[in-house]
Amino acid sequence: MILVTGASGHVGGELVRRLAAEQRPVRALLRSASDASSLPDGVEPAEGDLNRPESLGKALTRVDGVFLLGGFADMPGVLAAARKAEVGHVVALSSRSVIGGRPDNAVAAMHLDTEAAVRASEVPWTILRPSGFMSNTFEWLPQLRAGDVVRAPFANVPIAAIDPHDIAAVAATVLNRPEHFGLSHELSGPAALRPADRLAALADALHRPLRFQAQPDDEARGEMLSTIPARYVEAFFRFFADGEFDDTPVRTTVTEITGRPARTFRDWVEAHIDVFRCG
Numbered sequence: 001m002i003l004v005t006g007a008s009g010h011v012g013g014e015l016v017r018r019l020a021a022e023q024r025p026v027r028a029l030l031r032s033a034s035d036a037s038s039l040p041d042g043v044e045p046a047e048g049d050l051n052r053p054e055s056l057g058k059a060l061t062r063v064d065g066v067f068l069l070g071g072f073a074d075m076p077g078v079l080a081a082a083r084k085a086e087v088g089h090v091v092a093l094s095s096r097s098v099i100g101g102r103p104d105n106a107v108a109a110m111h112l113d114t115e116a117a118v119r120a121s122e123v124p125w126t127i128l129r130p131s132g133f134m135s136n137t138f139e140w141l142p143q144l145r146a147g148d149v150v151r152a153p154f155a156n157v158p159i160a161a162i163d164p165h166d167i168a169a170v171a172a173t174v175l176n177r178p179e180h181f182g183l184s185h186e187l188s189g190p191a192a193l194r195p196a197d198r199l200a201a202l203a204d205a206l207h208r209p210l211r212f213q214a215q216p217d218d219e220a221r222g223e224m225l226s227t228i229p230a231r232y233v234e235a236f237f238r239f240f241a242d243g244e245f246d247d248t249p250v251r252t253t254v255t256e257i258t259g260r261p262a263r264t265f266r267d268w269v270e271a272h273i274d275v276f277r278c279g
């Protein structure tokens with residue numbers, strides 16, 4: 001049995017669907033059992049809160065592998081619960097911002113702390129260190145509903161963004177495979193794109209005359225502070241305005257591990273075209 005955390009999210013959702021399609025026994029961790037109706041047939045729901053390791057006992061029962069999101073209140077406690085349940089393998093989702101990442105940067109620190117807890121856990125582990133996600137582009141949906149102009153921060157910063165589908169494909173491949181125990185895999189998409197490049201791909205796919213406007217840093221900071229804690233906003237500005245994190249390198253790891261190339265941004269758009277068409 002594989003337990004997938006973040007099962008209603010971008011990566012976990014893709015992984016649950018993939019494992020179910022491969023007819024592998026899969027259990028989805030949900031904060032509320034009322035969300036179970038959206039799970040594919042055959043997927044077992046389990047309730048639990050990753051901020052409360054003591055709530056995870058039932059979900060971890062008879063589990064061979066766990067796909068684990070990071071950044072929760074007590075990651076050593078979550079890993080201790082996995083060890084107590086004799087979980088055979090943890091595949092932890094980190095970020096490649098840890099590579100050269102500074103512990104005084106709140107986002108890098110969140111992932112560095114998660115990785116440290118995983119490595120210290122004595123549960124066999126594999127760490128996935130992806131680039132930024134293509135699914136972050138969903139943030140533009142309100143602007144796309146309102147008109148043809150998209151304003152976004154960090155206009156000059158290219159990112160080799162990855163499709164969550166590919167992170168899930170890598171996770172499904174490495175789960176319970178001993179040759180991946182103790183390895184950290186850096187993952188990226190196939191090309192480094194600026195926000196305007198992503199918008200051009202959307203415009204082309206949607207046949208819409210979309211226009212990009214670079215958002216000034218002050219405006220972006222104010223907007224981000226309305227939804228994201230200040231220490232994380234500061235971390236993102238250090239990453240992308242001050243250049244602390246280079247998310248441009250293109251890696252071939254997805255191909256090497258899954259046997260097929262990483263999906264392009266255009267592939268990601270096509271896979272979610274209905275969302276962009278209907279808003």
Ligand SMILES: NC(=O)c1ccc[n+]([C@@H]2O[C@H](COP(=O)([O-])OP(=O)(O)OC[C@H]3O[C@@H](n4cnc5c(N)ncnc54)[C@H](OP(=O)(O)O)[C@@H]3O)[C@@H](O)[C@H]2O)c1
Pocket residue numbers: 005006007008009010011012029030031032048049050051069070071072093094095096130131132133135136164
């Ligand atoms: N976005 C990026 O560019 C990027 C890059 C590198 C790494 N990452 C990391 O990737 C992770 C996953 O990203 P994603 O886009 O797949 O996530 P997402 O779509 O935002 O979904 C988050 C998932 O976590 C679940 N969750 C939240 N709090 C929880 C809790 N206390 N207990 C149990 N489950 C909880 C949510 O469940 P509910 O439905 O109950 O809310 C949801 O299923 C993030 O945590 C982030 O740190 C992201």
